Amino acid sequence: MSSLAPLTQLIDRFQQQTPIRASSLIITLYGDAIEPHGGTVWLGSLIQLLEPMGINERLIRTSIFRLTKENWLTAEKVGRRSYYSLTGTGRRRFDKAFKRVYASSLPAWDGSWCLAMLTQLPADKRKQVREELEWQGFGAISPVVLACPRCDRADVNATLLDLGAQEDTLLFETTAQDVMASKALRMQVRESWNIDELAAHYSEFIQLFRPLWQSLREQAQLDPQECFLARILLIHEYRKLLLRDPQLPDELLPGDWEGRAARQLCRNIYRLIYAAAEQWLEAAMETADGPLPDASASFYKRFGGLPAGAGLVSETDTAD
Template sequence: MLNFLGLYVFDRGIAVYSGSVIDVFGRVDVSEEAVRSTLTRMTSRGLLTKHRNGRKVYFGLTPRATDVLRDGERRIWQKGAVNRDWDGTWTLVGFSLPEGRRGERHDLRSRLQWAGFGPVQNGLWIAPGTRDVAEVVDSLDLAENVTVFTAQHAKPTEAADLARRAFDTDAIAARYQDFLARWRDPSEAGPDDLARQLLLHADWLDLVRQDPHLPAELLAGDWPAIEAEQLFQSLATRYVKTATPLAEAAIESIEIPAG
């Protein structure tokens, strides 16, 4: 759903008719019940707003959803598949939460993972480069439980060893290989190019969300993310031309006031 909103609602000042969303998602075998449930859940979480026009209900983006989609756009189009500008520093986050606060600990770990951190040992997570952790911590009200600092590794610790300990590079590489295997021949990925576009973007965003964006110098020379990124960009460019007319025919929308 986020990919659909990013492709056809983000930065357009519109709200889309729920029935047309259901029709579009039917192309990727998502049921009407699942679409309605997702729209309702996203509305209750402050990501979508409802707009009525006659008997029809339309959904638009909230500022929070716009921020989420802008972050997704940055991850997809600006960061690149690997980090080629690493200066040798690491951001370290240390935390300690008692067993009774297991839920908060889980939320913190999830946010850190989303931000590109990995656990080097119990209660100590790292990410290459300088990262802004304040937003992650402040949103969970855990500032007093977290210590954040930047540092460089020193002997006998090697950077490549840190990367392997904190991040499962074999699993990351395998996910990119799976992407390549699926999308080298996209003809069977969906019934038409609109469906393929949605699935392609969903697959790719899922990959980059799980990728800590490790420095190129710490990765194998044949790191599959590079080829996968080239394939994604090629297909995404193709589908802008072929899927957009299908989307315009399928999606009913209304303009909504700015702000």
């Protein structure tokens, strides 16, 4: 049990899920911690890292097997040991999901839109395309028309190509507008993207992690294992929120949008604990070649840049 009461409560909350989402947490672990260090780790290291979360060895092995069958992970045998890494497909999925998590800020919006018409797709394929595009930030204007105020056209085309739907999906782009958010448009956004429900989820995230932030700031010395557990839970919960969040431009969101506060809280906690968590990872993880490689340069660009020497809390950090 952690000496930090808010962290213990978060771990208990995770363990009370029925069923425990072990596979999803393992993907978070790979995306947040393993991929920046070369992407490959011994199965025994995974077991050691995740057991304090209440995930037993049997469930971890079962989850790893499932992720391998689903083409997320691939295994390499060295002697009697198995080392797992993300597949090429798994890495592409990871890149799409996690680049949202660690982005420093969203690009400015010029008022233009991308529209996708699914009228020429068969019904079963239409459902699949709609789900994938909604994950990328599109909202349903009608059952066969999706819209996105800010999208990566290359990502959209790659998604359609992967689904075998590029030739049968119609894409249009509107021109930039001076009036970006009329009353009618705001009402449409609220309907098409279910903004109220998403705001409630962000509010819950803040209520869950604000006590952890306050408790961490009071520590004279941060415990590496506690920081690792806090970091994985933080990114796991925040990633799940961003999978629901179309990341609409500020012009289309309420002035008191909870997503802004949630992002700042996530950034603050991560920047405080990442270095101590790295100490735990370096001690606990093992690759086929021995010690864990150093983190990549891109790792230190997360959230607009991670501060050097983080992990100790100064008096100025704890000041109100």
